[in-house]
Amino acid sequence: MPQTKSHIKNYKIILRNRSRNKKYKLAIKKAIKQYISSTKNLANHNDNLGKCQFELSLVYKTIDKAVKRKILHKNTASRKKSRLAKVLKKTD
Incomplete structure (x- = not known):
């Protein structure tokens, strides 16, 4: 754990930024999963290219x-x- 005052403040900022970054990375992962599932449906001819x-x-x-x-x-x-x-x- 941080010892100095400045490092304690910096640690709070690091935690805040980590949670923000995680939100964006999770959004990317979700979008990729949806895209991959739609391409699998396209391979099975259940879905359209659009x-x-x-x-x-x-x-x-x-x-x-x-x-x-x-x-x-x-x-x-x-x-x-x-x-x-x-x-x-x-898949085309």
Whole structure:
């Protein structure tokens, strides 16, 4: 545990920021899960391509928001988006 006053204050800030970052990361994970499930439905021909593209745009939106808030690095975001687009291309 922190000893000095300044570190105690800093620790509170760290905890606050961690909870904020977690909120954005969980939103990304949820969006990715929905997108993956929609692509699996597309592979089974139960779903249309438009819904998958809509889900992909939602994932892009959440990832870009996290980059804007400096929660993810831009290269990490780019890599994630590229891999997700590749998933849709394989199911076609």
